[in-house]
Amino acid sequence: MNVRTLCLGILAFDEASGYEIKKAVEDGMFSHFIEASYGSIYPALTQMLADGLVSVREQAQEGKPLKKAYSITEAGRKALKNSLHELPQQDKFKSEFLFQALFREQVDPQHLEAVFNGQMEYLYDELSTIEECRQSLEPGSGHAFVNGYGHAVVSAAIQYMEESRSSLGLLARKPISSDAAE
Amino acid sequence: MNVRTLCLGILAFDEASGYEIKKAVEDGMFSHFIEASYGSIYPALTQMLADGLVSVREQAQEGKPLKKAYSITEAGRKALKNSLHELPQQDKFKSEFLFQALFREQVDPQHLEAVFNGQMEYLYDELSTIEECRQSLEPGSGHAFVNGYGHAVVSAAIQYMEESRSSLGLLARKPISSDAAE
DNA sequence: CCTCACATGTAATGAGTTACATGATTGG
């Protein structure tokens, strides 16, 4: 999938600026598909505007820079549908974290711990994000499946990692912040 | 992560040719990290040979083309360790399959079904591959964690998808082949 | 006879990232 298709997909739900698209891909409702940087999003929008797949509404904001709100056009919806039908049929689980885990005996123990904890942090974060998303959702939408799938997979990853912690020679995770004595 | 690091990692376990590396990345023990094509593997090996990170032993095989067995050198092991320490600390779940699922109402129902079944096929395949890998493993190796993690995650994905099948308006999966009545 | 598995490699192309470039406003 390319950034154009990603942007069209986001715009199919609601109009958005390049900046907003980036945020949605980074953190928000559209963070589960592919990554995209400003350097790819802005050119994609410019190009799609030239191709008539999106239209733009410029909003002057007092005290803020010009904001360009892009909307998808009918041609854009057709292009999106088309792209959707041409996406590869399978998508594979790949993980660079696992690559690092594979060589755990070759890296410094403290680095291994940092990597492990970094991944854990991401997974717990992801889980909260999904929970949040779930609440602002009409039931039955495509987002429900996405979030359910994400929840199932991330939970399983967390569980397996917590179980493996000791066998990897790692300590239990340190308390996140100063928590009162118990 | 780049293809160079991937190749070094594979060679750290055993010597291999470009062809064998490709196979291992496609199907085998190293299929869980990143993808790599011949067009990236061969140049990577050539370059690393020039850089002294690997050495080569040419094997003339009767009736078969020349085979180049690459081995990692001491410099290569250092470079690998170095790369390992520079890899990003978090790796995110991304799925284009989910993107398609998000727009399930915009695509043809038969296409949706094909995509869903295609993904299912991949997941079941993956699970068998992992089971196979598990058997040819010394316990306690890095591979054990990789396979355990993979198993946990893939199983969770399968379970969620099977549960969601009906709510997506899809039929139960058709029997894979002629199976005897039971 | 034809296709698949084995085996190595190159060149054109493409798609994206990173870093650069600019600038206002808000909050600590």
Add this chain to the structure above:
DNA sequence: CCAATCATGTAACTCATTACATGTGAGG
């Protein structure tokens, strides 16, 4: 005062993919 957030965009660069190029042997 400094950092972060909002906001848009370009150019150099990197990295990998695709398609091309070549050749043998085995099995159906």
